[in-house]
Amino acid sequence: MPRKVDHRERRELLADALMRLAATRGLEAVSLRHVAAEAGVSTGMVQHYFRTKDEMMGFALEMVMDRIEERSRAALTPGSPREIVRALLLQILPLDETRRLEGHVGLAFLAYAAVKPAMAVGLREAADGMRGFLADQVRAAAGPGVDPDRAATGLLALVDGLGLQLLSRQFGEEDAVAALDAQLDLVFGQS
Template sequence: MPRKVDHRERRELLANALMRLAAAQGLEKVSLRQVAAEAGVSTGMVQHYFRTKDEMMTFALGMVMDRIRERSQAEAAPTTPRELVRGLLLQVLPLDETRRLENHVVLAFLAYAALRPSIASGLREGAAGMRTFLAGQLRAAAADGIDPDHAAAGLLALVDGLGLQLLSHQYTEAEAVAALDAQLTLLFRPAAT
């Protein structure tokens, strides 16, 4: 009896190979042939699952976002909006090897997408969803004197900047987490009575 193929698993195998290559050399130089070699499969198999490099990259970026969400949800159940926001943003920061690889991939993807508007749309959707979620948590906390939408955009910009600083060894993990916590303390002040 023929073995049943798990197509999602195969796509993830290829996306993981793409992410390793992207982290090591950026996306511009990565080819379908290199992904096949890195994954230990034929180029034909790569082309069976992904018609183009852009299609494979979009899948890989979605996989990174799914992993961040899964890790965030796997954490102990947060009891406040601040804890929920902190838990999610900590999963975005490159604080371990897995998250460093993901950050390298996202940076490579951003650089690649800067010249390809069709690819950038997936990034915009992901960022918009994250901003909406963060703004909702700020509203739920009734944070004092802030515009939740602007504050959410600022939090994402802060985490992006901290991520770059961590990847370039400008900050330690402890310094980056302390900076995030300081901003969260400012944003999640209780409303004045």
């Protein structure tokens, strides 16, 4: 075997360039040539690591989801269910610049996946897992009149919606956090 190169590393380098492009100029600006230029390599190299454009898109999407999951796992701190849920959901909100970038990429992919169903299954599974985890936490600590599954669905939808509006800068970060806390109050009871 000749020249040893870390495939995973190269692909992540290219996917990073793709994300930068998608966030600043939209998914429609993502082409083999543009990704190559953004990464500072030749288009031939991009083709070498991704046999087709769809393969590149799929890899980038998976990478975004992996990063979110990784950050979520890192935010898993011991505490009350409410604290756990809050820490988790705060990781999903685009509250800093890197997460804003990922959020834009995610939004672009969401619209992309709406048309390419093959891309949607991963997103669905991730959301289902998150919903299940949230429901467990709510079940453990919520008030008596609260349906855990519905509350989890509501929390996830709220964070999605807040994230959407944060991306279009409809209000500040502290407002979004306040809205989330208000919702947590409603679900877990005022503390």
